[in-house]
Amino acid sequence: MENRITIVGIGPGSDGYLLPVASDHIAQAAVLVGGKRLLQPYLKPGIKTKVVDGDLQGVVAFITDELTTGHVTVLVSGDPGFYSLLPLLRRHFGDRIDIIPGISSMQLAFARVGLPWQDALLASVHGRTENPEIWSYRTGKLIGLLTDGEHNSAYVVKRLLAAGWPLHSKVWICSHLSYPDESIEQYSLAELQEQGGVGHCVMIING
Numbered sequence: 001m002e003n004r005i006t007i008v009g010i011g012p013g014s015d016g017y018l019l020p021v022a023s024d025h026i027a028q029a030a031v032l033v034g035g036k037r038l039l040q041p042y043l044k045p046g047i048k049t050k051v052v053d054g055d056l057q058g059v060v061a062f063i064t065d066e067l068t069t070g071h072v073t074v075l076v077s078g079d080p081g082f083y084s085l086l087p088l089l090r091r092h093f094g095d096r097i098d099i100i101p102g103i104s105s106m107q108l109a110f111a112r113v114g115l116p117w118q119d120a121l122l123a124s125v126h127g128r129t130e131n132p133e134i135w136s137y138r139t140g141k142l143i144g145l146l147t148d149g150e151h152n153s154a155y156v157v158k159r160l161l162a163a164g165w166p167l168h169s170k171v172w173i174c175s176h177l178s179y180p181d182e183s184i185e186q187y188s189l190a191e192l193q194e195q196g197g198v199g200h201c202v203m204i205i206n207g
């Protein structure tokens with residue numbers, strides 16, 4: 001039987017939001033790949049790890065090598081199907097991949113603000129080429145947006161204002177979701193003109 005890669009979504013961060021099936025799989029894994037913070041709780045003698053950093057080709061080479069002798073488990077935050085390493089790994093390893101889903105930060109953010117996300121435009125400005133559809137305004141438009149340190153809430157507010165979103169539009173900034181210092185704040189676009197930026201958060205925007 002060929003060795004396989006399992007990509008495990010570990011949820012938004014705290015243990016309570018890690019699915020039991022994910023934690024059972026990780027407990028059996030001998031080779032773990034993931035961001036430094038994600039690997040931290042699982043560093044144990046006998047477990048081989050590879051930190052995912054800027055060198056993605058190095059990560060692919062490590063996985064290719066490990067697959068010659070055993071299975072590989074890749075940890076990603078939230079859900080693997082939503083802005084993770086999955087597209088890169090599929091390009092290199094095709095169908096040799098199994099996925100254990102996780103609770104996305106986007107799901108938790110919508111749950112916290114109590115809105116359905118079925119009609120929302122879900123997107124990311126986290127270190128990537130942006131979907132131009134994000135910025136155009138229409139009455140009632142609902143957006144869920146992942147941000148990063150540079151493309152933070154102040155950047156998003158600037159783009160929305162430049163695109164003509166009305167000042168009364170509602171914006172929620174959801175940060176540190178699932179952690180003890182979780183923060184969910186609701187503002188109008190007008191109020192946010194005066195505020196500094198929050199990065200690595202989920203923004204929910206309702207025009």
Ligand SMILES: C[S@@+](CC[C@H](N)C(=O)[O-])C[C@H]1O[C@@H](n2cnc3c(N)ncnc32)[C@H](O)[C@@H]1O
Nearest residue numbers: 012077078079082104105146147176177200201
């Ligand atoms: C590379 S994306 C990964 C998204 C992930 N696959 C998911 O489903 O949540 C990283 C971004 O997700 C968001 N994120 C992840 N965990 C979060 C948390 N606990 N609280 C708020 N935002 C979070 C931030 O926007 C962060 O910059």
